[in-house]
Every structure is written in structure tokens, then in C-alpha cells.
Amino acid sequence: MSAHNDSARDEVEPVDLRDPKLTRFEVYKEGLRRDDIEIIHYEPRFPKPGTKLEKRMERIVGGLFLLSGLFATLFVVAFIWWPWEYEGAATWRDPQTWYTPVIGFTLGFSLLFFAVGVLTWAKKLLPVEELVQDRHDGGSSHEDRRIAESTVDTIVDDMGLRRRPFLVKTALLAAAPLGLAAVAPLGALLKDPGDMYTVTGWNAERYNDGDPIRLMMKDGALVRPDMVSAGGQITVYPAIDHGATNQFPTAPTLLIHLRETDAATLRGNLYPMYQDVDALWGNFVAYSKICTHVGCPASLYEQQSQRLLCPCHQSQFNVVDNAAPVFGPATRHLPMLPITVDDEGFFIATSDFLVPPGPAFWNRPSLPEEDEK
């Protein structure tokens, strides 16, 4: 078929709608003609009404609808009367564990049966048809465009946009600050990040009146050296108000009790900045639990291979080498919390972390030691 006889209008003669002899279908076809549609193929699927095949199709579709109704009823019944309340650990024998499967199954299959019914109706009972419609792609007619252009020009001239440039300029001049004013309220969201990345809950000046901060476990118990055995680790928090809560997201620290040989290796590898502050106590070392990549808790301590693994992006840190990264996307070591034991035998942090823990940001202060390695 060539492009020239695409238009159905060209081929089909318009009919006179006032003609009383027109059949319904002829009137309908006139509608199609006005919408530039031509029937290529149109054939009732069952020209002889009431054949066995048609009856069968009707029975199938009707059956599907009835099944759908049945399942919908089952859904409503199950939704209301099936026991559903959680009553502690349950096995698959307890009916309440089947509540969600049962209502999901019944509702799902009610919808599916109805859907298949409608689709079968559409596929098997509607006439076989193929029609072709003009697309009218590619913009309006030349006439319409010309009229639209003239209309817009007239509007522009009525406003005098070309004649009164002063008004246009002043309006634009005002629009800029006005636009700014429109988005300015969003500025209420802004908040100075301040030192939120650099000061942690271990900062004694800010959170403990300058007294050294003790280490505590999540339940508030203060930590003594005899509470961690060699090869063991616990998560510790600053022993301050809410120290173990989300208010101090950069404070969680991993206190590891190394075996003698591992501790010796670590002492040999220790960065100067940690040597200077005597960051280890005995064979105990404390590393920030917050990954320096994007901040997940890097807390998978492998006591045999002496690695710390972050489960989010698989950065791996060498525990016996300042927790320097050995694999994965992390680039900086986990900062070490300098610790010692006070007179009463409890662990204390001698200072905050020397470098900011957690993910980096553009103006992150770093000590030269960090870059040497």
C-alpha cells in the first residue's frame, strides 16, 4: 500500500445521514469515516448465533466469572473469620500462620479468574477485526499554523512587548529575586553541619566536663579489662547520657583483646600518631566501628585472619596494622580510640578519635600520618 491512499476519507463516499433507509452499521461506518478509519477486516466470530462452540465459550467465560466470585467470597470469609492474631512462636500447623497465604491466594485467584474471563471474552467472543486509521503525524496544517502565528503576534502586540522594552526589562529584573523568594523558604531546612563529623561522643570537653570518658557496653555496664578474653571483642560506647543511642552515631567502637603475638605485630606497625598518645592498653585495642567508606558498622571481626569486614560493601581492614584497608572500596583506616585503664580499673578513652571516624567529606581534616601509608 502506498502512502497516497492512506487516507480512508478519500476512498469512502460520505453518506447522507438524513437518509431514513440507512442501517445502524452504515451510520456507524460514517462515524469511522469521519475519524479517518477504514475497516480492513470485520467478521463476527460466530455468524450463526447459538452454535455449540459459541455456547461452550459462553460457558467457559461464565464459569470463570463464577469461580472469581467464589474466590472473592472465600477471601472475604477468610479475611473475617480465619484466625490471624500472632500468638508467639508458631509452626505451620497453627492456622494463624496461614492467614496471609490464604487471603493472598483467594484474593489473587479471584482477580486472576475474573481477568482470564474478561480476556477470554475479548479474545474469543468479540468480532475479528482489523482497522486502519490515518495517523496525521507531523504538525498542524499550514493554515492552522499561520492562524496560530497571527494570533500569538496579535497578543504580543496587544501587550506591547516589543513596543515597551522597559516594562519587559523591569519585569525580568523583579522576577529573579521573586523566584529566589519562592525557593527561599526551603532554606529553613539548612543547618550548619558544624563539627558534627569531627567531634564524637568521646569528646570529654563537650560531653563529660573534661573528665575522661569511660567505656560502657550497650546495657550501661562499664568495661574492665577482665571482661574481654583474648580473641574476643565487644562493642563499646561512651559512658555518657544516651551514649549508646543513635544520638552519637559516630561513637560506637570495637574493643578487641588481641592475642599476645597479634598485639606484638600491631605494636610494631603502629602509626606514629598512635604511638605518641600510647593508644593501646596492654593487648587491648579500640577501633571505630563506623566504616570509613560510607559508614556501615564494620564489625565482622575475624579473629583468625585478623580482619574486620564491613558487610555493606566488603571493605576489609587489617586489625594488626592500624585497621588499614586491605581490600574493597575503603581508603582510610578505622580510627583508633586511645584507651587506658583508670584507678578504679575501668577502661577510659584518653581523648577523642585523632582523625574523624566515618565516611569522608571534602574538607575532612587529616593528619599527615594517614597519608604516609
Next chain:
Amino acid sequence: MKRRKGSNDSLLTKAGGELDDRFKLAGPARVLFNKVFPDHWSFLLGEIALFSFILLLLSGTFLALFFEPSMVEVTYNGAYVPLQGIEMSRAYESALDLSFEVRGGLFMRQMHHWATLLFMASILVHMLRIFFTGAFRAPRETNWMIGILLFWVGFFEGFFGYSLPDDGLSGTGLRIMEGMTASVPFIGPWASAALFRGQFPGTDVISMIYIIHVFIFPLILLALITVHVALVFIQKHTQWPGPGRTEHNVVGFRMFPNYVMKQVGFMLFIWGVVAAMAGLFQINPIWLFGPYEVSVVSSASQPDFYVMYLDGLIRLFPAWEFRVPPYFTLPAVFWPAIAGMGLSVLLPLVYPALERRFTKDRGHHNLLQRPRDNPGRTSLGVMIVIFWVIGAVSGGNDVFAEKFDISLNAMTWAGRIGIVILPIIAYYVTYRICLGLQQHDREVLAHGLETGILMRDPNGRFYEVHQPLAEPDEHGHTELEYNGWVVPKKMNRVGALPPTDRGFFKSIEEPSENGAARDEIESGKH
């Protein structure tokens, strides 16, 4: 107007008259009823997204009745025993109550989550169909861009929804997002502080993303979807090339009753599949994750699948941090997370313009291309798909490593090398396959179908008998042109015969005319 008599003057006619008196609908309604739609399975993929979106609105409204986006600290005293006595946010508590103490609440939550996954998955599949068939070309570039925006708004809408329950997994996701945000040069820390009203996690972020999740983004999605569908309607759907189909017409069936009935049926089918999945497959069991605590994490912490490729890129990216101490640091995560995401938004948006520029093809295209007919584009698409799949698999590489007993480090290295090399190989292989398929089509057009009948000529040479598709010239060649239509490759695809018998166990009724003719031929033979 003269009233028609008796039976024609039905209730329907009366109601129509009343409506038309008031709204003048007869003309526009006719245009709507008669509109012609092309019919092909691949034109139904976008509908999956559309109808799962409607389901998302419905199920989301149910959830909003019970969920409380509050980070107030409470002690759980609900039905789920292992969390009793645990301190948590009200958001997490209400999400637990929704799962355990609201009738059907868990089902609705699961339906909402499955519908989200289906929404995003179908957008991806739909986008691939549009891309590989060249349906994004003029005049439809705008709609392609709207589609890309829909994906990305859906991406963040989904991520925020995942973050709302304030469980261990969603908090971990937010924390990673915080790390990504902070990595942006100069504005990172300020942007993060604005998002969390200070230091992460703070006490405001849940209520903030709640209003985005239930109001702002759904509104944007709704507006974009409306324009998206309206443009398909106004510009008329593309169609596959074939007999009688040109750039200037649409061949298919009418909107009413055929198209609409199929759409309604398909909508119910999609909802049925989601409802059945929501009942049978457990998703996001938040009660196992516990409340979000900054010191708690789980192995196999992953985002939903549509975010997973980004997470995979973050895992694979090498530890390259750019530092000018002490003034400036550009974290490694910036490249895959911020630059990577930026490119993932930008490149698809401008792709139609790029293709126009490089092919210098500025015409309108309403006929689709088969993927083989544009090998360059198809290969590029496969390349991107492979890149995406490797990224997504790497996003779950710890689960793979554990379940298939592969070294985690080996998985990471395989991903790093694979994501560079495999897309290039995929490009080359796809290009060859496309050309091969085209070549075979041309051969069939020139020489005819392979019949599978072997003959031996007097010289003892074997040859296969070909069935020409048109009257051949003296060399046995036909002059059929290659024009992007589907070429029949088997004898029974030529003027395909309709099935003769109907019925499952025994045949029902008289065979159709063609069938009867065939039966006669066959019985005559025997």
C-alpha cells in the same frame, strides 16, 4: 431531534442523551470509542507499570491509615515476642503493629512492596522494549525523557519507602545514602545536615521522607504518568512494519470494545499476580531486623533490586581517594554513587538527541525497527544491560559468595574485571548476531525457505529444495526487498493456516473451511 421508536429508545440511549445535553459528548466520545490501537505483546509492558502504580496508590493508602512516621522513642509491647521490651521508634513500632496487629496488614504491606518491585521491574523491561525497537525516535523523544524521569522518581520513591519503617535494614540504607551525600564536594556536609536536620540519623528524617513518599513524589509520578499516557494517546502508538502498515497509518483494533476489555483484563491479571505473590512469598520481614541502631548491622545488607546495581558499582569501585591534604578530599564513593548516578540519569535522557546527531536522521518514525536492523544501537543496549546486570549481581555478591561457596574477594575481582570486559565482548557478539540474522532474512527473501527436502541432481550433488516466497527469475532469485518485516522461516509460517479443530479432549463442531479443505486434500492422498 426525532426520537427513535420502541426498542432503540433504551435506557442507555436515554442516559447518553441526558449526558450529551449537558456535556456535549457525542463527538469526542465517538473519537475515543473508535480510536485504533496496534496489537502486539510488547506494547503491553508499560501497562504493567501503570496498573501496579494504581495498586501502589490503593495499598499505600491502606498502609497510611496505620503507619505513624514518628521517631519518638517507645518501648515495644506488641504481639511479636522477640521484640518485647525493646526500645524503638514509633515508626518501627507502628510498622510492626501493622504487620502483627492489623487484620490483613501484613498482606497489604507485602502487596505494596511486591507491587513496587513489579513497578520498577516493568519500567525497566518497558524501557528496553522502547530502546531496542527505536520507539524513542522523533516524534517521541519527549515521552522517552518523561519515562526516564518516571524511573528515577520511582527509584527514589521506592528507596524512601524502604527507609520508612526505621528497621535495621532501612537505617543501614539511609546511612549509606548519608555517606554518599556527604561525599559531594563543597555542598556534601550541608546537604546531609539539611536532609537529617543535623547529624545523621537525627529525629526528623522519617517524617520528612514520609511526606515526600506519600505526597510529593506520588503527585509527581501521577502527573508524569498522565502526561506520558496522554502523549502516547495523542501521538498514536508506534507499530511494527508489515503488510499495509506505513508511517502514516495505524493498523489494529478499536479502543472499544477490544482494547479496553483487554486492558481491564490485564489490569486484573496484574493485580491477581501481585496479590497471589503477596500472600505466598514473604517480603521484607522487618520484625527480624530489629530497630535501627547505629552500631548494628547484618551480613547480606542490600537495597531493593533497582538500587542494587548502584550498590554493586560502589562495591566494585577501587579504593581511589583523591586528597590534597589538608584542604580537599574527594572520597572514592563519589565516583560510583554521585557521578555514576548522575550519568545514569543524564545519558538516557540525552540518548535520543545523541542518536539524531550521529545518524543525522531527523525524520519522524512511527514504524518500529527490529533490533537486528539497527545493530549499533542493539549492541549498545546489550552492552548497557550486561553492565547493569554485573552491577546488580555485585550488589548481592556476598550472598552469592556465601551460597555458592565462592571467595568474596574473588567475586569482587570477577565483578571488577567483568564489568570492564564483558560489555565490550557483548557489544561485539551482539553486533555479529544482528548482522547474521539480517543476512539470513535476506537469503530467505532471495532464495526462498529451506524446506528440509534434500535432492540429488544427476551429477550426484546433493542440494536442498527451497520454497521461493515469490515468483523466481531464471536464476532462482526473487526480487523481494528487505524492508524490516518479519520474514517467515518455516514452511508452516507461510500464510499460516488456522487451527482446524477446537476442543480439548474431543473436537467440537464442524472444522473451519480451510481445515475442511485440508482434510479433503489429506484424505485424497491416502
Next chain:
Amino acid sequence: MAASAKRRRGWRKRLGALARFTGALVIVGGLYSVFSPSLYAQEAEDNAIDSEVVKGQELYDTSCISCHGDDGEGIEGRGPSLIGVGSAAVEFQVNTGRMPMAAQGAQAPDSDYPVFDEEEAAWLGAYIEYLGGGATVPDDLAALVENADVGEGGDLYRVNCSSCHGYAGGGGALSSGAHAPALIGVSDEEIYQAMLTGPQNMPVFADNELTPEQKADIIAYVQYVVNDDKDPGGVFTLGRYGPSTEGLAIFLVGMTALLLTTLWIAGKS
């Protein structure tokens, strides 16, 4: 292909060497015990428990000595010293089939078919306990677990255990081929022994870090969540892996079903 055959041959050679080495050790050990009057055998007359030590030593000398060395002193690069690890560690490793190890590797995998039965494991435990005492499982563990606080256990589990074993106890990958095993179907004793002794890469959670009561809380939580409670959210839990299997399911089940449906809807009828 040639390279892989070569590698396999190398493998076999090494296995053979290991077998020969073990065999030689067995023979030497056997001869030793026949010809020399055993120190422990004499003591066994004094105490009934000591006969277990002797039986344990016999087993040790045949199956463990090649890696852990004479009298459990350990061999550099093969196996750690067992002096002081105690019977709980031994019984955990042996009863779960982790030891004796089939081959040196990143992971000592557990096995459904332990080499030794529980009685033999107890003998081995007694022998190692004899070499140097270590942590033991309390006798009243059942009572402790019975009275445990599941909620408290969950809190402790999430801080100390979930990072490796996962929220749902499904296990997780560690670095370089090692992994934390799943907790599905494990017994109270095994969990207790593992926490107490820190097998392989697992950190030690001795009684000073987690009291026996806290360990019992964790056991109660693990048994509740991992083994006792059927998930309320469906027939298929997708392994409780979270988003990775859920993403697979939406494509393999949801999208596949709907794509087939589009084929049917638009198919010629």
C-alpha cells in the same frame, strides 16, 4: 586443559603426601603405645575419667596429631595449639563435623556426617581438657534457656552476632572464601560451645563478656527466630535473604508470569 590436568596431578600428589604422612604418624604412634608403658594408662587405674582421656588420646594420635602436633602443641601453618581450649571447643568442632578437617582451607565446613560419634567426641574433649583446662558448657543449660529473655537475647544478637550470621541467622560471607555458617537447625549446646570458644574466625564470647545467662538469652532468641517460629508472611520465605532473592523472585515469578500473559493476550486467536 593441560594446565588443569597438571594442577590436578599436583593436588593428588599433595593429598598422597598427606595420607602417607598421616599413615606414618599412625604407625609410629601405634608402635609407641605398644612398646612404651603409657603414662596416662597407668593413671587410668586411679580414676575412671582418665580412661576417657586415654581413649581420647588414642583418637587424637590417629586423627588430630598431623595438624595439631604432639600433645596438642600445634604445628605452625597447619593447626593451632589446643592446650587450654577446653572440652567445649573440641566437642563443638568434632560433633559438627568441622574436625577432623578434610583439607586445609579458608573454611572448616561443617558436615552432616561427623567422623566421630558423640561418645568419641567426649573422649577427645576429655583428653584436651586434660592437656590444659578450658571453658565448659554449664550442666544446667537447658534450664537457663528455659528461663531466658528472648527480647534481651535479640538485642544482644543484633549487637554481637547479626553482623556475621545475619538478622535471620542465614549466615554470611567473610573475607577470602571464609564464611559464617547458618544457624538453622543447630542445637543449644553447639551455639553455646561456639560462643564460648570462638571456633575458627569467630571471636570468643567468654563468660566475662556474655554471662551464661546472656548466652542463654541469645540461644533462646536464635531458636525462636531461626528454628521455632514459622514466618507469618507466606509459604515461601525466599531464604530470608532480603532484597537479593526478592529481586530474583519478581523477575522469575512476577515478570515471567506477566510476560507470558502478554503473549497470550496479544496472540492471534
